[in-house]
Amino acid sequence: MGLTRTEIFTDEQNLLASLFKALAHPARIAILQRIILSNTCICGDLVGELGLAQATISQHLKELKSAGLIQGTIEGVSVCYCINPKVWKLLENKLGEFLGSYKGTTECC
Protein backbone atom coordinates (compact mmCIF):
# COMPACT_ATOMS: atom_id res chain seq x y z
CA MET A 1 0.00 0.00 0.00
CA GLY A 2 0.93 3.63 -0.18
CA LEU A 3 1.90 3.39 -3.82
CA THR A 4 -0.24 4.57 -6.69
CA ARG A 5 -1.64 1.68 -8.74
CA THR A 6 -0.77 3.13 -12.12
CA GLU A 7 -1.20 -0.21 -13.83
CA ILE A 8 -4.97 -0.14 -13.50
CA PHE A 9 -5.30 3.19 -15.30
CA THR A 10 -4.91 4.16 -18.93
CA ASP A 11 -1.75 5.81 -20.25
CA GLU A 12 -3.81 8.92 -20.86
CA GLN A 13 -4.96 9.06 -17.26
CA ASN A 14 -1.45 8.50 -15.95
CA LEU A 15 -0.04 11.15 -18.28
CA LEU A 16 -2.61 13.74 -17.28
CA ALA A 17 -2.06 13.00 -13.60
CA SER A 18 1.71 13.30 -13.92
CA LEU A 19 1.43 16.63 -15.73
CA PHE A 20 -0.87 17.98 -13.05
CA LYS A 21 1.46 16.62 -10.40
CA ALA A 22 4.40 18.56 -11.80
CA LEU A 23 2.29 21.72 -11.46
CA ALA A 24 0.90 20.83 -8.04
CA HIS A 25 3.21 22.94 -5.91
CA PRO A 26 3.19 26.72 -5.44
CA ALA A 27 6.98 26.90 -5.70
CA ARG A 28 6.89 25.25 -9.11
CA ILE A 29 4.09 27.57 -10.23
CA ALA A 30 6.16 30.50 -9.02
CA ILE A 31 9.24 29.25 -10.85
CA LEU A 32 7.32 28.83 -14.10
CA GLN A 33 5.69 32.24 -13.77
CA ARG A 34 9.10 33.77 -13.16
CA ILE A 35 10.58 32.11 -16.24
CA ILE A 36 7.63 33.12 -18.40
CA LEU A 37 7.66 36.68 -17.12
CA SER A 38 11.29 37.31 -17.99
CA ASN A 39 10.51 36.06 -21.50
CA THR A 40 13.96 34.54 -21.83
CA CYS A 41 16.27 32.16 -20.09
CA ILE A 42 16.66 32.75 -16.41
CA CYS A 43 20.00 32.05 -14.86
CA GLY A 44 20.27 31.50 -11.15
CA ASP A 45 18.19 34.47 -10.07
CA LEU A 46 15.62 32.17 -8.55
CA VAL A 47 17.42 31.52 -5.30
CA GLY A 48 16.87 34.51 -3.04
CA GLU A 49 13.75 35.58 -4.93
CA LEU A 50 11.58 32.74 -3.79
CA GLY A 51 12.52 32.45 -0.15
CA LEU A 52 13.42 28.78 -0.31
CA ALA A 53 16.81 27.22 0.21
CA GLN A 54 19.04 26.56 -2.80
CA ALA A 55 18.75 22.80 -2.40
CA THR A 56 14.96 23.01 -2.35
CA ILE A 57 14.77 25.11 -5.50
CA SER A 58 17.19 22.84 -7.27
CA GLN A 59 14.94 19.93 -6.39
CA HIS A 60 11.84 21.67 -7.78
CA LEU A 61 13.73 22.57 -10.94
CA LYS A 62 14.67 18.93 -11.31
CA GLU A 63 11.04 17.90 -11.10
CA LEU A 64 10.00 20.45 -13.68
CA LYS A 65 12.84 19.29 -15.90
CA SER A 66 12.03 15.61 -15.56
CA ALA A 67 8.40 16.38 -16.38
CA GLY A 68 9.80 18.02 -19.52
CA LEU A 69 8.24 21.40 -18.79
CA ILE A 70 11.54 23.27 -18.70
CA GLN A 71 14.97 22.79 -20.17
CA GLY A 72 18.32 23.97 -18.87
CA THR A 73 21.54 24.96 -20.55
CA ILE A 74 24.84 25.44 -18.82
CA GLU A 75 25.95 29.01 -19.28
CA GLY A 76 29.37 29.43 -17.80
CA VAL A 77 29.13 29.11 -14.07
CA SER A 78 25.37 29.16 -13.91
CA VAL A 79 22.52 27.32 -15.58
CA CYS A 80 19.85 28.93 -17.71
CA TYR A 81 16.31 27.63 -17.70
CA CYS A 82 13.47 28.23 -20.08
CA ILE A 83 10.14 26.71 -21.00
CA ASN A 84 10.21 23.69 -23.30
CA PRO A 85 7.82 24.91 -26.00
CA LYS A 86 7.02 21.44 -27.28
CA VAL A 87 5.93 20.04 -23.93
CA TRP A 88 4.16 23.27 -23.04
CA LYS A 89 2.05 22.90 -26.18
CA LEU A 90 1.34 19.30 -25.28
CA LEU A 91 0.31 20.46 -21.84
CA GLU A 92 -2.02 23.06 -23.30
CA ASN A 93 -3.57 20.52 -25.65
CA LYS A 94 -4.02 17.68 -23.18
CA LEU A 95 -5.25 19.78 -20.31
CA GLY A 96 -7.46 21.85 -22.56
CA GLU A 97 -8.94 18.72 -24.07
CA PHE A 98 -9.59 17.25 -20.63
CA LEU A 99 -11.18 20.35 -19.14
CA GLY A 100 -13.07 21.06 -22.34
CA SER A 101 -14.63 17.61 -22.38
CA TYR A 102 -17.06 18.87 -19.78
CA LYS A 103 -19.86 20.88 -21.31
CA GLY A 104 -21.83 22.20 -18.39
CA THR A 105 -25.13 21.72 -20.17
CA THR A 106 -27.24 19.33 -18.11
CA GLU A 107 -28.24 20.51 -14.69
CA CYS A 108 -28.27 17.60 -12.29
CA CYS A 109 -27.16 17.65 -8.63
Place this chain on the structure above:
Amino acid sequence: MGLTRTEIFTDEQNLLASLFKALAHPARIAILQRIILSNTCICGDLVGELGLAQATISQHLKELKSAGLIQGTIEGVSVCYCINPKVWKLLENKLGEFLGSYKGTTECC
Protein backbone atom coordinates in the same frame (compact mmCIF):
# COMPACT_ATOMS: atom_id res chain seq x y z
CA MET B 1 10.43 20.55 7.37
CA GLY B 2 8.38 18.41 5.07
CA LEU B 3 5.54 20.88 4.97
CA THR B 4 4.82 23.20 2.08
CA ARG B 5 5.63 26.82 2.91
CA THR B 6 2.41 28.26 1.54
CA GLU B 7 2.92 31.54 3.40
CA ILE B 8 5.72 32.64 1.10
CA PHE B 9 3.60 32.31 -2.05
CA THR B 10 0.73 34.37 -3.40
CA ASP B 11 -2.89 33.29 -3.00
CA GLU B 12 -3.00 32.81 -6.75
CA GLN B 13 -0.05 30.45 -6.70
CA ASN B 14 -1.46 28.48 -3.80
CA LEU B 15 -4.90 28.26 -5.42
CA LEU B 16 -3.51 27.00 -8.71
CA ALA B 17 -1.31 24.47 -6.95
CA SER B 18 -4.17 23.14 -4.84
CA LEU B 19 -6.44 22.73 -7.86
CA PHE B 20 -3.68 20.91 -9.74
CA LYS B 21 -3.00 18.77 -6.71
CA ALA B 22 -6.60 17.58 -6.67
CA LEU B 23 -6.13 16.47 -10.28
CA ALA B 24 -2.72 14.90 -9.72
CA HIS B 25 -3.85 11.31 -9.38
CA PRO B 26 -4.97 8.92 -12.13
CA ALA B 27 -7.86 7.64 -10.04
CA ARG B 28 -9.24 11.13 -9.66
CA ILE B 29 -8.80 11.77 -13.39
CA ALA B 30 -10.64 8.52 -14.07
CA ILE B 31 -13.44 9.48 -11.70
CA LEU B 32 -13.86 12.88 -13.34
CA GLN B 33 -13.78 11.38 -16.84
CA ARG B 34 -16.42 8.89 -15.78
CA ILE B 35 -18.65 11.62 -14.37
CA ILE B 36 -18.20 13.79 -17.45
CA LEU B 37 -18.82 10.89 -19.82
CA SER B 38 -22.14 9.93 -18.32
CA ASN B 39 -23.20 13.55 -18.71
CA THR B 40 -25.26 13.39 -15.57
CA CYS B 41 -24.99 12.52 -11.92
CA ILE B 42 -23.30 9.26 -11.21
CA CYS B 43 -24.45 7.24 -8.26
CA GLY B 44 -22.28 4.56 -6.78
CA ASP B 45 -21.28 2.91 -10.04
CA LEU B 46 -17.67 3.89 -9.48
CA VAL B 47 -16.79 1.10 -7.09
CA GLY B 48 -16.12 -2.03 -9.13
CA GLU B 49 -15.43 -0.05 -12.28
CA LEU B 50 -12.13 1.39 -11.18
CA GLY B 51 -10.50 -1.59 -9.51
CA LEU B 52 -9.86 0.18 -6.24
CA ALA B 53 -11.37 -0.62 -2.87
CA GLN B 54 -14.50 1.21 -1.79
CA ALA B 55 -12.66 3.03 0.99
CA THR B 56 -10.03 4.27 -1.44
CA ILE B 57 -12.58 5.60 -3.91
CA SER B 58 -14.51 7.29 -1.15
CA GLN B 59 -11.30 9.02 -0.12
CA HIS B 60 -10.57 10.26 -3.65
CA LEU B 61 -14.16 11.50 -3.95
CA LYS B 62 -13.68 13.39 -0.71
CA GLU B 63 -10.58 15.10 -2.07
CA LEU B 64 -12.33 16.09 -5.27
CA LYS B 65 -15.23 17.39 -3.22
CA SER B 66 -13.08 19.38 -0.83
CA ALA B 67 -11.27 20.92 -3.80
CA GLY B 68 -14.73 21.94 -4.99
CA LEU B 69 -14.44 20.13 -8.30
CA ILE B 70 -17.45 17.90 -7.71
CA GLN B 71 -20.58 18.06 -5.62
CA GLY B 72 -22.63 15.26 -4.15
CA THR B 73 -26.29 14.89 -3.36
CA ILE B 74 -27.78 12.14 -1.24
CA GLU B 75 -30.19 10.16 -3.39
CA GLY B 76 -31.89 7.63 -1.19
CA VAL B 77 -29.37 5.06 -0.15
CA SER B 78 -26.65 6.21 -2.50
CA VAL B 79 -24.92 9.49 -3.32
CA CYS B 80 -24.91 11.18 -6.70
CA TYR B 81 -21.90 13.11 -7.86
CA CYS B 82 -21.51 15.62 -10.62
CA ILE B 83 -19.11 18.32 -11.71
CA ASN B 84 -19.38 21.65 -9.94
CA PRO B 85 -19.75 23.92 -12.99
CA LYS B 86 -18.65 27.04 -11.16
CA VAL B 87 -15.33 25.64 -9.96
CA TRP B 88 -14.74 23.85 -13.25
CA LYS B 89 -15.09 27.16 -15.08
CA LEU B 90 -12.74 28.78 -12.60
CA LEU B 91 -10.24 26.02 -13.23
CA GLU B 92 -10.54 26.46 -16.99
CA ASN B 93 -10.02 30.19 -16.68
CA LYS B 94 -7.09 30.03 -14.28
CA LEU B 95 -5.38 27.24 -16.14
CA GLY B 96 -5.91 28.89 -19.51
CA GLU B 97 -4.61 32.16 -18.16
CA PHE B 98 -1.56 30.46 -16.69
CA LEU B 99 -0.71 28.33 -19.70
CA GLY B 100 -1.55 31.13 -22.11
CA SER B 101 0.81 33.53 -20.41
CA TYR B 102 3.62 31.78 -22.19
CA LYS B 103 3.96 32.90 -25.79
CA GLY B 104 6.62 30.69 -27.26
CA THR B 105 8.11 33.52 -29.27
CA THR B 106 11.67 34.02 -28.16
CA GLU B 107 14.03 31.15 -28.80
CA CYS B 108 16.54 30.93 -26.02
CA CYS B 109 17.98 27.74 -24.50
Place this chain on the structure above:
DNA sequence: ATATTATATCGCAATATTACGATTGTTATT
Protein backbone atom coordinates in the same frame (compact mmCIF):
# COMPACT_ATOMS: atom_id res chain seq x y z
C1' DA C 1 -37.38 -4.42 14.44
C1' DT C 2 -34.10 -6.53 11.41
C1' DA C 3 -31.68 -7.05 7.37
C1' DT C 4 -29.76 -5.00 3.30
C1' DT C 5 -27.39 -1.68 0.59
C1' DA C 6 -24.42 2.27 -0.11
C1' DT C 7 -21.18 5.35 1.59
C1' DA C 8 -18.13 7.46 5.07
C1' DT C 9 -14.69 7.19 8.52
C1' DC C 10 -10.96 5.05 11.42
C1' DG C 11 -6.61 3.05 11.94
C1' DC C 12 -2.71 1.43 10.08
C1' DA C 13 1.33 0.33 6.99
C1' DA C 14 3.93 1.54 2.94
C1' DT C 15 5.55 4.99 0.16
C1' DA C 16 6.16 9.84 -1.51
C1' DT C 17 6.96 14.67 -0.93
C1' DT C 18 8.93 18.75 1.04
C1' DA C 19 12.59 21.22 3.04
C1' DC C 20 17.24 22.11 4.23
C1' DG C 21 22.17 21.72 5.90
C1' DA C 22 26.26 19.79 4.30
C1' DT C 23 28.92 18.17 0.70
C1' DT C 24 30.39 17.59 -3.94
C1' DG C 25 31.20 18.83 -8.53
C1' DT C 26 32.10 22.40 -12.22
C1' DT C 27 33.49 26.45 -14.32
C1' DA C 28 35.60 31.05 -14.06
C1' DT C 29 38.65 34.14 -11.90
C1' DT C 30 42.85 35.50 -9.56
Place this chain on the structure above:
DNA sequence: AATAACAATCGTAATATTGCGATATAATAT
Protein backbone atom coordinates in the same frame (compact mmCIF):
# COMPACT_ATOMS: atom_id res chain seq x y z
C1' DA D 1 47.20 26.06 -8.22
C1' DA D 2 44.07 28.28 -5.13
C1' DT D 3 39.79 30.62 -4.67
C1' DA D 4 35.16 31.97 -5.61
C1' DA D 5 30.50 31.33 -7.43
C1' DC D 6 26.85 28.49 -8.69
C1' DA D 7 24.20 24.41 -8.99
C1' DA D 8 23.49 19.39 -8.14
C1' DT D 9 23.37 15.67 -5.01
C1' DC D 10 23.33 13.26 -0.43
C1' DG D 11 21.40 12.42 3.86
C1' DT D 12 17.91 13.13 6.98
C1' DA D 13 13.72 14.73 9.47
C1' DA D 14 8.98 16.07 9.17
C1' DT D 15 4.82 15.65 6.97
C1' DA D 16 1.54 14.01 3.31
C1' DT D 17 -0.46 10.62 0.32
C1' DT D 18 -2.11 6.17 -1.04
C1' DG D 19 -4.46 2.03 -0.23
C1' DC D 20 -7.25 -1.09 2.25
C1' DG D 21 -9.54 -3.88 5.98
C1' DA D 22 -12.60 -3.05 9.55
C1' DT D 23 -16.08 -0.52 11.43
C1' DA D 24 -19.62 3.03 11.64
C1' DT D 25 -23.48 5.53 9.72
C1' DA D 26 -27.63 6.23 7.11
C1' DA D 27 -31.54 5.08 4.31
C1' DT D 28 -34.43 1.67 2.38
C1' DA D 29 -36.66 -2.86 2.21
C1' DT D 30 -38.54 -6.99 4.39
